[in-house]
Each structure stands twice: as structure tokens, then as C-alpha cells.
Amino acid sequence: RGHAGAAPAAGRPGAAPPEAAMILAEILAAKEAEVAAARRARPLADVIAAARAAPPPRGFLRALGGPPSGAGAGGTEVRVIAEVKKASPSKGVIRPDFDPVAIARAYAEGGAACLSVLTDERYFQGSLAYLAAIREAVALPLLRKDFIIDEYQVHEARAAGADAILLIVAAFCGDCAGGRTPEDLNRLAALARELGMDVLTEVHTADELALAVASGAPLIGINNRDLRTFHTTLEVTERLAPLVPPDRLLVSESGIWTHDDLRRVAAAGARAVLVGESLMRQPDVAAALRALRGSPEGSVPDNS
Secondary structure: OOOOOOOOOOOOOOOOOHHHOOHHHHHHHHHHHHHHHHHHHOOHHHHHHHHHHOOOOOOHHHHHOOOOOOEOHHHOEOEEEEEEOOEEOOOEEOOOOOOHHHHHHHHHHHOOOEEEEEOOOOOOOOOHHHHHHHHHHOOOOEEEEOOOOOHHHHHHHHHHOOOEEEEEHHHOOHHHOOOOOHHHHHHHHHHHHHOOOEEEEEEOOHHHHHHHHHOOOOEEEEEOEOOOOOOEOOHHHHHHHHHOOOOOEEEEEOOOOOHHHHHHHHHHOOOEEEEOHHHHOOOOHHHHHHHHHOOOOOOOOOOO
């Protein structure tokens, strides 16, 4: 499917292959076609009705501000959003023995505050069905992790049981925006809030962050991975975190492999981290999550 069958790269993420450049634009173009096909297959009115009939959201943002699930530098509480992720365009299949419900339960056991569930099928081998199944199996709030560009997907997320959605600022401004605008971003965020969901507003640059801050987004994710090239460095969080107002909850995403990495982004100001690949590559994801959080009962993950 798409690039998902590519051979996985070994070790910690770094510079991406040249063919990864501008993959975000390709993904967004494919997503536009995917949404159009979904609208033809299932009318928006049906999805809206299903969203209204879904059980109430479980408070994603509230869970990130609740009891601590780890400690960062200086005693800063850092909560973990653990990601259920089979594959990615840059790494191929990350976890061949992929049982989303079992993984979600292990994450809950390991101390995750919330879960992120990949629902993109073409590039990440995810599924909305995974999110719906996980919703039935665990009590943790769930983020629909996808390239959301249309109101259809927002209603679809709520209908499947999502408690939050991801909105990527780069999809609404700059080279990859197509015909989308920051006003479209704000409209989708407002719709999500109307449906009772939280929004993780994701940025990678200072300009994107300024837009997110101006929009009033309470939950801001700094992606350490450049979605245009897939190059990853924690320096992105360190550079942008000082620009995030103290009344916003900052999440550092991608490239967090060890407890030291977690402490590093916590020292920069992150109150939560979103972690996927580094956990998915471990045989015992509950133990790997405990180790990442710095829990004494956790073993140190093997990143070789």
C-alpha cells in the first residue's frame, strides 16, 4: 500500500531518503480523493447521525492534565500519548505482529494517559475499525491520527468513538495547502469542539506555531519530524517550545526513544509526549512504555 511496503530503516530516525521529500503533498492529494470516495459510499448525513449516536467523548485534554504518568526534568509531570501504529511511509512496516487491541491494552497497563490510533490506510496501514475496536477495549481517551482536511472526517472520527482529532497546520498553509486555508483549519477545529472532541493542533515551524497560537488552540503538538522530508530532531521542540504561551498544553511528537529524550523535551517545556515507533519496535510494549516513563518496574528498551 503506497510506500508502506518499503523496507524499514534500522535504528533511531534521522535524515530521510530523498524520495521522502514532499510526501505530505502526495498524502494530502490522495486524502482528498479518499474523502470524495467516502462521501459517495456513505452520505455525510449518515455519518453525522452516527456521530450523534456515539457514546460521549472521554476528555482527551483533561486526561493529559490529570494524574501524572511520569516525571520529567525538575519534577515536571510528563504524560504519554502512546501510538498504535503498524507502518509509516518512511519506515515501512514497523510491527508485523500487529494486534491493535492487544497493543492498546498493553499501553494502558504501561501507564499511557491517552492513545493515538493511526487510521490512514494507504500510507500507515491503519484503519478506523482499529479505533472503534480499541474504544470498546480500553477506557483511555483516543486520538484519531490521520490527515484530516474535511468535515466528513471529523464526523467520521466521532462516529468511530474518537475523543480527539489531529489537525496538521501544514495541511492548511504553505506549499502543501492546496486550496485549503487557515480559516478551514479553524472551522474544522470548531466543528470538533461542537462534537465534544479535543483537537491536537500540530506544527513544525515557527510560522505554523504562530498560526496555531493565534487560533487559540489549547493543545499544541510540536512534531519533531518534518512531514515534508521525514527528517527528525528533538531540537525542533527545543527551538519552538519557548514560543508556546504558558496557558497552552504542549505535546512533543516523534523522535522520543528513551527516558532521557523524554526528560530533554520536558526540560524544554513539553507536558506530554506522543510516542509510537520506539514502543512499537519492542516485543513488550508495556515494559517499554514503563521504561520510557522512567518507572522503576520498567526495563530499558533495546533500540539496536
